[in-house]
Amino acid sequence: MWISLSRPAPNNACKPGSCRERRWCPASGDAKSTQGSSPNRSPGRGPRRGAHEENQVMNIAPLKPSDESAALALMSACFAEEPIEYFRSYHRLLPSGRPDVQLAAKVDDRLVGYIECQWVEHYFGDRTLPVANIGALCTHPEFRRRGIARGLLKAALQRVDADRHPLTGLHAAIPEPYREHGFWPVPHTEFVAEVPDSPPVPDRGTLFEPVADDDLDELFDLYRHENRQLLGPLVRTRRYFNGQHEWMSVLPREVAWETMRQIGRSVGYLRYRRESGSLKVLEVVASGRDRGRAVAARLLQQAHADGLGQVRGRVSPRAPFVRGIEQLTAVEIRRGEGLMFRINNLDGLLAAVGPHLSLRRRTVAVTSPPVNLNVAGQVRSLSFPSAQAVFGPAVEDAPVVDLSEGEFLALVFGCPGSAAALQKGDLRVDSRAQLEAVFPEDGWVLWEADHY
Numbered sequence: 001m002w003i004s005l006s007r008p009a010p011n012n013a014c015k016p017g018s019c020r021e022r023r024w025c026p027a028s029g030d031a032k033s034t035q036g037s038s039p040n041r042s043p044g045r046g047p048r049r050g051a052h053e054e055n056q057v058m059n060i061a062p063l064k065p066s067d068e069s070a071a072l073a074l075m076s077a078c079f080a081e082e083p084i085e086y087f088r089s090y091h092r093l094l095p096s097g098r099p100d101v102q103l104a105a106k107v108d109d110r111l112v113g114y115i116e117c118q119w120v121e122h123y124f125g126d127r128t129l130p131v132a133n134i135g136a137l138c139t140h141p142e143f144r145r146r147g148i149a150r151g152l153l154k155a156a157l158q159r160v161d162a163d164r165h166p167l168t169g170l171h172a173a174i175p176e177p178y179r180e181h182g183f184w185p186v187p188h189t190e191f192v193a194e195v196p197d198s199p200p201v202p203d204r205g206t207l208f209e210p211v212a213d214d215d216l217d218e219l220f221d222l223y224r225h226e227n228r229q230l231l232g233p234l235v236r237t238r239r240y241f242n243g244q245h246e247w248m249s250v251l252p253r254e255v256a257w258e259t260m261r262q263i264g265r266s267v268g269y270l271r272y273r274r275e276s277g278s279l280k281v282l283e284v285v286a287s288g289r290d291r292g293r294a295v296a297a298r299l300l301q302q303a304h305a306d307g308l309g310q311v312r313g314r315v316s317p318r319a320p321f322v323r324g325i326e327q328l329t330a331v332e333i334r335r336g337e338g339l340m341f342r343i344n345n346l347d348g349l350l351a352a353v354g355p356h357l358s359l360r361r362r363t364v365a366v367t368s369p370p371v372n373l374n375v376a377g378q379v380r381s382l383s384f385p386s387a388q389a390v391f392g393p394a395v396e397d398a399p400v401v402d403l404s405e406g407e408f409l410a411l412v413f414g415c416p417g418s419a420a421a422l423q424k425g426d427l428r429v430d431s432r433a434q435l436e437a438v439f440p441e442d443g444w445v446l447w448e449a450d451h452y
């Protein structure tokens, strides 16, 4: 696919001394490092001027094996926080292996943009929903604000739509590039806990030990058991556990993965790393308030030993861990940003989430006539002929609730505050109550808790 590049914004050109991308930027004045690091530039050839020229075209095509090292170098430069091992391991160790879609944008045969997409599955109760997960979208600093990410997203979403995935998800550092492609933010919850001056001591009889290879089967069983009710990506297959364990040995930053043992057997686990003055919790599995409290005590103790002021992470507000840590210190639960979804196919989404919504209903006894949901112009009825919630074609004369796709997604994901969308329109009290029973605000969205 050939696309004309838009004109560079006047302030887009790199200025000598101001560009942080020394590995790439010709204006950094570091000709040696520029030549030596750019995978598509032969030594001694000098910096290109192409980025600042007009009337250029880019070609978007599947990544070729011969482009792999250039793509890794681009990702590594664009995501400065991530080690290049992340990207190598990402391709190799994730459960579904390599990304299902990898696209490269090239200008003059130079790789200047990249996107990848992976078919994953999300838990919806005991059901799964196929989701296309977009990641690693990046544009070379010299070529930004010229429509490269826009072109890559468009091409990736064409592949997603051709594969009929009902939903596309991603985690956005900035939301702007995604909005115009139909992505909506879906809030999730995070906790921030203060580390007390005298941290609590985990109970006697509870041991925390580094995870060993032969613990993984037991921990995986615990994970499956604990997370059945959560909504979120089903990324943690058994193979993924192997990958995480192997990965810790290549990560330059320290990640800890500990198993919690009581009477000689594993009853939970936690993974965490140190990040920007806090201890960041990547994942906690601990059933029951006492075990949640024991894990919380362990984290506070570690943070205190490391001189860190906070323990934080993404969490479901109903998790036993939250109730445990609230007993030990001041905890703030707040809204997290960055998670975005796009409804690709409303009927596919409804087919997958319908049974789950039936299970989640607050009032099992609801049986009532249909309500029409107008989701951004697509009207579907929701009725309760029996215990099962049934989505179907629009029904004449049924009350209507108008929802944006973002509002509908927030309802499906049970986001805090999502029921406010049902206050709009002329819904009768009984039909509103009926909808609120089907879309409980439980905030059980789990997403990339283990994203390094």
Ligand SMILES: CC(C)(COP(=O)(O)OP(=O)(O)OC[C@H]1O[C@@H](n2cnc3c(N)ncnc32)[C@H](O)[C@@H]1OP(=O)(O)O)[C@@H](O)C(=O)NCCC(=O)NCCS
Binding pocket: 078, 079, 136, 137, 138, 139, 140, 143, 144, 145, 146, 147, 148, 149, 150, 151, 171, 172, 173, 174, 176, 177, 178
């Ligand atoms: C984010 C990134 C991929 C954008 O790439 P790009 O090729 O410059 O983006 P585009 O030119 O296609 O921009 C398309 C639209 O996205 C929005 N956008 C892009 N970059 C933006 C920025 N830094 N701030 C606000 N909006 C931005 C604009 O609406 C833009 O349209 P406009 O230029 O006509 O106003 C690029 O800045 C990058 O690689 N950043 C580092 C890695 C990263 O953060 N990746 C994204 C993870 S979420």
